[in-house]
Amino acid sequence: MRISVLYGTETGNAEMLAEDIQSALAEEHDVTCANLADTDPAELEGETFHVIVCSTYDDGNLPASAQPFADRLKKGAHDLAGIRFAIFGLGDSEYDETFTHGSLKLSEMLIAHGATQVGTRSVHDAAGNDLPEDLAVPWITDILTDLSVQPEEV
Numbered sequence: 768m769r770i771s772v773l774y775g776t777e778t779g780n781a782e783m784l785a786e787d788i789q790s791a792l793a794e795e796h797d798v799t800c801a802n803l804a805d806t807d808p809a810e811l812e813g814e815t816f817h818v819i820v821c822s823t824y825d826d827g828n829l830p831a832s833a834q835p836f837a838d839r840l841k842k843g844a845h846d847l848a849g850i851r852f853a854i855f856g857l858g859d860s861e862y863d864e865t866f867t868h869g870s871l872k873l874s875e876m877l878i879a880h881g882a883t884q885v886g887t888r889s890v891h892d893a894a895g896n897d898l899p900e901d902l903a904v905p906w907i908t909d910i911l912t913d914l915s916v917q918p919e920e921v
């Protein structure tokens with residue numbers, strides 16, 4: 768399967784996690800990894816499965832590198848019908864009212880433009896003891912297994 772791992776980050780955690788996901792999936796899939804800052808919503812492709820990793824900053828907002836993507840999405844009349852994505856959020860539960868809201872906002876934006884979310888959003892809590900990759904790699908592996916058993920209609 769062609770997989771595009773896209774990350775939105777402020778200080779690099781989501782980028783490191785995106786690279787870990789890319790490495791974990793590369794043996795079985797054709798995987799690329801890119802910053803959302805360098806991603807044009809108009810260039811997302813229906814044949815590619817998108818795995819998005821996004822942190823949260825300042826009152827539940829998108830991190831800096833996801834903002835240009837969100838701005839382009841808001842400005843253009845993008846129809847993302849046929850685009851499939853799974854999304855993983857990074858956050859810190861010390862920010863209890865806005866915990867992982869960056870990834871939540873991004874998923875809502877993509878869905879509002881017609882994209883289809885596959886699987887449920889999963890998250891990492893920087894206040895906890897888990898390593899992000901120990902949660903995210905099994906999460907995406909399960910989603911891809913379900914997809915291969917029961918392919919989504921595109």
Ligand SMILES: Cc1cc2nc3c(=O)[nH]c(=O)nc-3n(C[C@H](O)[C@H](O)[C@H](O)COP(=O)(O)O)c2cc1C
Pocket residue numbers: 775776777778779780781782822823824825826827828830857858859860862865866867868893
């Ligand atoms: C100034 C600041 C604001 C933050 N705001 C939030 C927040 O509102 N909600 C949340 O869940 N996490 C928040 N975080 C936690 C980050 O999302 C978390 O540390 C994440 O792992 C950072 O990933 P990144 O390096 O990819 O940006 C904040 C962190 C900092 C330093």
